[in-house]
Amino acid sequence: MAEGAVPRFWREIPQRYNLIGNKCNECEKVFFPPRESCPECRRKSMGKMKDFKLSGEGEVLTYTIIYEASEKFEGQAPYPLAIIQLKEGPKITAQIVDCDIEDVKIGMKLKSTFRKIQDDGYVGAIYYGYKFKKRN
Amino acid sequence: MVNIGIVSYGAYIPRFRIKSSDIAKAWGKDPKTITGGLGIIEKSVPSLDQDVATISVESARSALSRCSINPQDIGAIYVGSESHPYAVKPTGTIVAEAVCATPNLTVADYEFACKAGTAAIQTCMALVKSDMIKYGVAIGADTAQAAPGDALEYAASAGGAAFIIGKENVIATINQTCSFTTDTPDFWRREGRKYPAHGGRFTGAPAYFRHITSNAKNLMELTGTKPEDYTFAIFHQPNGKFPVRVAKMLGFTPEQVKQGLLCPVIGNTYSGATMLGLASVLDVAKPSDRVFLTSYGSGAGSDAFDITITDTINQLEKKKAPLVSELIDDKEYVDYATYAKYRDLLYWE
Amino acid sequence: MRDVAVIGVGITKFGELWDKSFRQLIAEAGSQAIIDSGISGKEIDALYVGSMSAGRFVGQEHVGALVADASGFSQMHIPSIRVESACASGGLAVRQGYFSVASGMNDIVVIGGIEKMTDVVGTEASNILATGLDQEWEAFFGATFPGIYAMIATRHMHDFGTTREQLAQVAVKNHANGALNPYAQFKREMKLESILNAPMVASPLGMLDCSPVSDGAATLILCAAEKAKKYTDKPVKIIGSGQASDTLPLHGRNDICTFESTTYAARMAYKQANIEPSKIDVAEVHDCFTIAEILAIEDLGFVKKGDGGKAIDNKITTLDGKIPINPSGGLKAKGHPVGATGVAQIAEIVLQLRGEADKRQVKDAKIGLTHNVGASGASCVVNILEAM
Numbered sequence: 001m002a003e004g005a006v007p008r009f010w011r012e013i014p015q016r017y018n019l020i021g022n023k024c025n026e027c028e029k030v031f032f033p034p035r036e037s038c039p040e041c042r043r044k045s046m047g048k049m050k051d052f053k054l055s056g057e058g059e060v061l062t063y064t065i066i067y068e069a070s071e072k073f074e075g076q077a078p079y080p081l082a083i084i085q086l087k088e089g090p091k092i093t094a095q096i097v098d099c100d101i102e103d104v105k106i107g108m109k110l111k112s113t114f115r116k117i118q119d120d121g122y123v124g125a126i127y128y129g130y131k132f133k134k135r136n
Numbered sequence: 137m138v139n140i141g142i143v144s145y146g147a148y149i150p151r152f153r154i155k156s157s158d159i160a161k162a163w164g165k166d167p168k169t170i171t172g173g174l175g176i177i178e179k180s181v182p183s184l185d186q187d188v189a190t191i192s193v194e195s196a197r198s199a200l201s202r203c204s205i206n207p208q209d210i211g212a213i214y215v216g217s218e219s220h221p222y223a224v225k226p227t228g229t230i231v232a233e234a235v236c237a238t239p240n241l242t243v244a245d246y247e248f249a250c251k252a253g254t255a256a257i258q259t260c261m262a263l264v265k266s267d268m269i270k271y272g273v274a275i276g277a278d279t280a281q282a283a284p285g286d287a288l289e290y291a292a293s294a295g296g297a298a299f300i301i302g303k304e305n306v307i308a309t310i311n312q313t314c315s316f317t318t319d320t321p322d323f324w325r326r327e328g329r330k331y332p333a334h335g336g337r338f339t340g341a342p343a344y345f346r347h348i349t350s351n352a353k354n355l356m357e358l359t360g361t362k363p364e365d366y367t368f369a370i371f372h373q374p375n376g377k378f379p380v381r382v383a384k385m386l387g388f389t390p391e392q393v394k395q396g397l398l399c400p401v402i403g404n405t406y407s408g409a410t411m412l413g414l415a416s417v418l419d420v421a422k423p424s425d426r427v428f429l430t431s432y433g434s435g436a437g438s439d440a441f442d443i444t445i446t447d448t449i450n451q452l453e454k455k456k457a458p459l460v461s462e463l464i465d466d467k468e469y470v471d472y473a474t475y476a477k478y479r480d481l482l483y484w485e
Numbered sequence: 486m487r488d489v490a491v492i493g494v495g496i497t498k499f500g501e502l503w504d505k506s507f508r509q510l511i512a513e514a515g516s517q518a519i520i521d522s523g524i525s526g527k528e529i530d531a532l533y534v535g536s537m538s539a540g541r542f543v544g545q546e547h548v549g550a551l552v553a554d555a556s557g558f559s560q561m562h563i564p565s566i567r568v569e570s571a572c573a574s575g576g577l578a579v580r581q582g583y584f585s586v587a588s589g590m591n592d593i594v595v596i597g598g599i600e601k602m603t604d605v606v607g608t609e610a611s612n613i614l615a616t617g618l619d620q621e622w623e624a625f626f627g628a629t630f631p632g633i634y635a636m637i638a639t640r641h642m643h644d645f646g647t648t649r650e651q652l653a654q655v656a657v658k659n660h661a662n663g664a665l666n667p668y669a670q671f672k673r674e675m676k677l678e679s680i681l682n683a684p685m686v687a688s689p690l691g692m693l694d695c696s697p698v699s700d701g702a703a704t705l706i707l708c709a710a711e712k713a714k715k716y717t718d719k720p721v722k723i724i725g726s727g728q729a730s731d732t733l734p735l736h737g738r739n740d741i742c743t744f745e746s747t748t749y750a751a752r753m754a755y756k757q758a759n760i761e762p763s764k765i766d767v768a769e770v771h772d773c774f775t776i777a778e779i780l781a782i783e784d785l786g787f788v789k790k791g792d793g794g795k796a797i798d799n800k801i802t803t804l805d806g807k808i809p810i811n812p813s814g815g816l817k818a819k820g821h822p823v824g825a826t827g828v829a830q831i832a833e834i835v836l837q838l839r840g841e842a843d844k845r846q847v848k849d850a851k852i853g854l855t856h857n858v859g860a861s862g863a864s865c866v867v868n869i870l871e872a873m
Contacts, residue, residue, distance in 0.1 A: 012621065017234045033622060062643070062741055064635035065688040066627065070615065071608050073627045075184045075477060078685075081632050083736045091736040093623045097185065098151050100468075106643050114193040114234055115185040116221075117626060126221055128189060128230060129626070 009127045016129035019054040019112060021090060030054070032090035056112030057135060058086040065101050072118040080104045084132055095131045103134075111135040140261050141306035141443070142299050143205065143271065144452060146198025147415040148191045149295040149402055149463040152181040154475045156290045162472040163285050170290060175376020179293035179403025180467075181475055182279045186294065187221040191277040191408070193234040195298035198457030199273070200235055205300065210237040211269025214259055215245050216252025216276045216407045217296075218325065218332075231275065241269075249323060250372055250404070251433030252276060253297070253411040258313055258439060260301035271302040278406035283331035284481050291375055293403030295463075297411035307449040308418065308427070312359045312442040316351035323434035339374075339434065347438040348372065348382050352430045355440035363387040367425040370396030370413035372432035374404045388428070395420060396429075401464055414443075416460040423447045488710035489586045490720035490873060493522025494832035499701035499820030500670040507543045507601040508555035514702035514825075515556045515597060522706040523716045526558065530591035532565040535578030535598040536824035541613040543601050552597055571617030572773060574598065575703070575827025576857030576866030580726050582707050583868075592709050598828030599702040610698045614823070617860025619734035631695055631774060633735050633861045635687035638776040640741045642689065647779065647794035649689050653680035654797045655775040656693055656817055662804060663814025665845040670699050670820030694775040699820035703829035713873065719839040724852075725760075725869035727753025733863045742791075744862035747784035751856070754867040755786075758852075762786035765808060765869070766850040767837050769830035771858035772815040778802075781856050782810060785867070809847045812837060827857035831868060838872040 012033070014020040021032030025048040026041040032054055038045035063082035066073070073079070080096040082104070096104055097115060110132040119126040155178045157167030171177060182191070192215050200207060215227045228243035246252040246259075253276015260272025277296025282288035301310075322343035325332035335343075348371060356362065363369070369392040371379035376399050383393045396413035398405075405412055410431040417427055427443040458466075476482055495517025497510050505513075511534070519526065532553055540546040549565035558565075568578040575598030582594040602610050614630045623633065641647045657677050663669040675693065683691035713720035729749035732738055738745065755762065762785060770785065772778035779793030787808050788796045796802055802810035813819045813833040816826060834853035836842045850872075857866045 013233055018236060061736075062636040062640035064632050064639055064690075065685070066629055066632045066635075067685040067687060068611075068629065068631070069627065070612055070624075070629060074608075076627075079627065081627055081636070081687075083636055083741065093626055093628050093734060093736045095627045097183070098466075106640070114190050114197070116187055116190060117185070126187075126189075127625075128193075128234070131185065131626075 006125050009125065017114070019056055019130060021052050021054050022049045023052040024048065025050055030089045032086070032092060054086055054088050054090070056130070058084040058110055060104065060106050060108040060110065061085045061091060062106060063096070063104050082132070084110055096133065097131045098133045109135045138265070138303050139306050139309040140264050140301065140303050141309040142418070143302040143305055143307065144199045144203035144300045145297060145415050145418055146195045146202065146457050147297040147412055147460050147463060148194035148198065149412070150180050150182045150186050150191070151466055151468055152183060152470050152478065153178045153467045154181050154470055154472065158472050159290055174290050175400055176290055176403055177400050179291065180295055180405070181470055181478055182294040184478055187279055188215070188217045188219050188277045188296070189221050189227045189230040191279070191294065191296040192227060192231045192275045192298065195275060195277065195296050196231050196235050196273055199298045199300050201456040202453045203300065203305070205271055207236040209270045210241055210273055212242045212260060212263050212272040213237065214256035214272070214274055216248065216256045217245070217278050218247055218249055218252065218406055219279045219281060220245055248437060249433035249435050250374070250406045250409055251431040251437060251439055253407045254431040254439040254441070257299060257301060261310060261313065264301055264303055271300055274299045274301055276407035276411035278408050280404065280406040281331050286331070288332065288334065291404040293405050295402060295405035295412055296408035297415040299411070305448050306446055307452050309444045309446055310441055311444055312355060313439060314351065314355050314358055315437060315439045316347050316354060317437035318347070320436035322436055343434065343436050344372070344374065344378055344432055345382055345385070347436050348430050348432050349385055351438035351440045352386050355442055359442045361442065363392070365426055366392060366428040368395055368417045368421065369393050369428040370410055370417060371430050373397060373399035373409050373413065376400040398460070398464070412460060418449070419454065419459045419461065421445045421449060423449060486587045487589060488722055489583050489707055490710040490713035490722045491705050491831065491835050491870065492708045492713050492716045492720050493518045493524070493706035494835050495521060495704040496668050496829055496832050497702050498668050499699045499822060501603050502700040503603065505700060507539065507545065507599065508551060510601060510700060510702040511552050511597055511599045512555045512557070514704040515595060518595065518704035518706050524593060524706060526561070528593050529558065529563055529595055531563055531585060531594045532556070532558070533568055533578040533582040533594060533596045534565065535568050535574035535576070535827060537569060537571055537574045537600060538613050538616060541616070543604050570864045571859035572771070572823045573827055573857045573859035573864050573866050574824045576830065576855065576868065577728065577827065579705065579828060579831055579868060580728055580866055583723050583726055586707050586709055592712060594707050596705040596707060596828055597702065598825040600822035600824040601700050602698045602822060603700050623734045629687060630860070631690055632687040634774040634776055635690045636735065637741055637780065638689050641776060641779065644742060645791035645794065649681065650677065651794035651797045652689065652694055652775040652779070653677055655772065655778045656680045658797065658803055659772060659811050659815040659817040662812050662845055663818025666814050666819055669814045669818050670697055671814070671818045690774055690776070696773045696816035696821035699822040701820055701822035701825045701829070703825045703832050705828060705831055710873070720873045721835045721838045721870050722873045723868060724871045725754035725758030727751060727757070727867045728865065729753065730864050731862055735861045742780065744780060744784050744858065744865060746862050746865035747781065747856065747858065747867070750865045750867040751785050754869050758869045760852065760869070764852055765854045766852050767809050767812060767834065767847040768854040768856065769813060769815070769833050770810055770856040772811060772817050773821060773858070775817070777858065778810065778815065785854065785856060804845060804847060812842060812845045812847055827855065827866060830855040830857060831870065834870050838870060
C-alpha cells in the first residue's frame with residue numbers, strides 16, 4: 001500500500017467501519033464493497049443501487065493460517081485469515097481474532113468486530129476496520 | 137423534576153491476561169509478595185490490533201445494541217482516556233463514525249488520569265439537562281502504559297465502558313454528582329513521553345485517599361445519605377487494596393464493594409476502572425437498588441455519583457451484549473515475552 | 486487473420502542473478518532469440534514486453550522504451566509496447582504480439598518477458614507480488630499472495646479430499662524435471678519429506694510449495710507463418726490463443742476452487758485450435774504454488790474437477806505420463822521472474838515441439854499448451870502451439 005496517503009483510506013471508512021455495501025433494487029442482490037452498477041442487471045440497475053448495511057454475521061468458507069506476513073502484520077503472525085460468507089450474500093476476506101488457531105474450521109460461525117488493521121508507522125495515520133470473531 | 141441518567145451501557149475487556157506472578161518472575165521479584173501486596177492476581181492485555189478507539193467502539197456498540205435508540209439522536213460523544221491512540225486527532229470521531237452517529241453531534245476527548253470517563257458522564261448530564269442534546273455517550277477506556285519493571289506494570293491494563301446518558305427510558309437515575317479537585321502531582325506523564333512517572337507512596341494518603349474521602353463525604357452531605365443506604369459502592373481501583381481500604385474508612389462494607397471491584401482479576405483499566413465497576417453493578421442491579429460511585433484521577437480529582445436503579449432496567453436487553461463477568465471469564469493467558477511484544481516494549485531497528 | 490509462428494526463442498538462466506541488471510537480462514535473452522531465429526535486427530517491426538512491476542522492483546517504468554534501447558534498437562525507433570497483467574504479463578505480451586502479426590500490421594515482432602526481483606530487500610518482493618491481489622479488500626486486511634492460494638488449497642482439500650502429500654508431490658515432480666533443465670533456478674531433486682517439513686508460509690502451504698523469487702528474461706520471435714520457413718526449418722505455429730478475466734479478489738468468485746479465467750481462456754484457445762484437451766501432448770502450466778498446478782490441470786480439462794490431486798498420485802503428469810505437465814520444472818523449480826514466465830513457458834513448449842528439450846524431452850510432442858495466470862486468477866492467458 002502506498003504510505004501516507006490518507007484519502008485512500010478515508011473514503012472507504014463507511015465500508016471498513018460499518019460494512020456498508022449496496023443492493024440492486026432490480027434483483028435484490030447485495031454487494032460488498034458497493035458497486036456502481038449490478039453486474040447482473042447492468043444498465044437496468046443504474047441509479048437503483050441503494051446503500052445497505054451488512055449485519056456482520058457469516059461463516060468461514062475457507063481459511064489459512066498466515067505464518068509469513070507482510071511487515072504491517074508480522075507481529076500478529078501466525079494469524080487466521082478467512083473468506084467469510086456473509087449471510088446477506090457477499091463474501092469478504094478478513095482476519096479472525098480472539099480464537100485459537102486450531103479452532104478455525106470451515107463453517108465456523110463468525111461476527112464482525114472493530115480492530116486496528118494497520119498504520120503508517122509510528123508517525124502516520126492509524127487505519128481501523130473489520131475483523132471477525134467467533135459467534136455462538 | 138426530570139430524571140437524568142443512564143439509558144444503556146456496554147463494556148469491553150481485551151481477551152488476553154498476564155498473571156502478576158509472571159511479571160514478578162520476569163523482574164526477579166517474589167510473586168507471592170507482589171500479588172498479595174497489590175491484591176492483583178492478573179491483568180488484561182490488549183492485542184496489537186486493539187487500542188482505546190477499538191475498545192471504545194466495542195463498548196459503545198454494545199450499549200447501543202441493548203436499547204433501541206437511533207444513533208443519529210446521539211448529540212455528544214466524549215471519550216476519557218490517558219492512552220488515546222493519537223495525541224492530536226480525537227478518538228471520539230472514530231467512535232462516532234463507527235456507531236453511525238456522524239455528522240450532527242459534538243465530540244471531544246478527555247484526559248484526567250483515571251477519572252476522565254466519569255468527567256465525560258458529568259458533561260453529558262449537563263448537556264442533556266440543558267436540552268442541548270437528546271443523548272450523550274460517555275466512555276472511559278484505556279490501554280494503560282507502564283514502564284517495564286515499574287510497580288505500575290502489575291496493574292496497568294486495558295478495558296473500557298460506555299454509558300448512554302439521556303432522560304427517556306433511564307435504567308438508572310443519577311440523583312446527584314459532585315467533584316473535588318486540587319493540584320496534587322502524584323502521577324503524570326509528560327508530553328511526548330511513552331511512560332508515566334509517579335510519586336510512589338505520595339500517591340496514597342494526600343492523593344487517592346484525601347480526594348476520594350473528601351468527595352464521598354461531600355456527596356453524602358449533599359444527598360443526605362449514609363453508607364448503609366447503598367446496595368453497591370464503587371471506588372477507583374488502582375490496585376486491589378486501596379478501594380477496600382477507602383470503603384472501610386468511609387463506612388462501607390466489603391459486601392457493598394465486591395460487585396464493582398474488578399481490579400484483582402483485570403488490573404487497573406485507568407479511565408475504564410470505575411466505569412467497568414459500574415457496568416458490572418448494572419449487570420446485576422435490581423430496581424430501586426442505590427449505587428454510590430467515586431472515581432479518582434491523579435493530578436488530582438474525584439467525581440462522585442449517587443445513582444438509583446429504575447424499573448426500566450428490566451426492559452434493557454442485556455443479553456444483546458456480553459456481561460462484564462463474561463468478558464472477564466473469556467480469557468487467554470500470555471507470557472511476559474508475548475506481553476512485551478503486544479505492549480511494544482521491544483526495541484529494534 | 487493469418488497464421489503466426491514462433492521462429493526463435495531466447496532465455497536467460499533463472500535465479501538470483503546478483504550480477505545482472507534488468508537491462509542486461511532483457512538484452513541477453515533478446516540477442517539469443519535473434520540468433521536462434523536467424524533474422525536481422527532491421528526486419529523487426531515491433532517489440533512487446535511483459536513486465537509485472539518494473540516500477541516497484543527496480544524503480545523503473547517506461548519499460549517499452551527501456552527495452553528497445555537496451556536491446557540496441559534505439560536508432561531504429563521501432564514501436565515498443567509494455568504489457569501488464571500481473572504474473573500473466575508475459576503470456577499476454579505474446580498474445581498481443583500474435584494479434585499484431587496475425588492482423589497483417591507486422592510481419593516480425595519480438596516478444597520479451599522480464600522481471601528483476603532481487604533488487605529489493607525484506608518482504609518487499611512479497612508486497613509487490615501482492616499488488617496483483619485486491620489491495621483494498623484483500624491485502625489491506627492481511628492477505629498475502631501465498632495466503633490466497635492457501636485458502637484455495639484448504640477448500641480443495643475440504644471439498645475433494647486432496648491431501649497435503651498430493652500438494653507436495655507436485656513440487657517433487659517439478660523439481661525432478663527442473664533437475665534436467667540447465668536454465669532452472671533449482672537444478673535439483675527434492676524429497677517429499679523436505680517439502681512436507683519445510684516451514685509453513687500459509688497453511689497448508691509450506692515454503693517449498695511456493696515458487697521462488699527470481700530474476701530472468703525470455704524472448705520469442707514471432708513471424709507470419711507463410712514467411713517462417715525462410716528463417717527456420719522448425720517453425721512452431723500458434724494454433725489457439727485465449728484470454729479471460731475474473732473478479733480481482735478471490736472472494737468475489739462463484740467457486741473458490743475453480744479459476745474461471747482459466748476455463749474461459751482455455752475454451753477460447755481450444756475452440757480456435759479446434760481440438761480437445763486430450764490432444765495436448767505437453768503443457769506448461771502456472772504452478773506458482775503447488776495447489777495452482779492441481780487447479781490448472783482440472784480447469785484446463787486434463788482431469789475432472791477435483792481429480793487434480795489423484796492425477797499426481799497416478800503419475801499421469803510426469804515426463805513420461807499421459808499428459809506431461811511442466812517439463813521445464815515449472816515456476817516451482819525453473820523459477821518465476823513473473824513478467825518472464827509466460828514467455829518462458831512458450832519458449833519451453835517451442836523447444837519441446839522442435840524436439841530440442843534434451844533430457845527433459847517429452848516423446849513425440851506435437852501439440853503443446855501454455856497456461857499463464859495473473860495473480861490469484863483474475864486474469865489468464867492460454868496459448869496452444871503446434872509443430873509446423
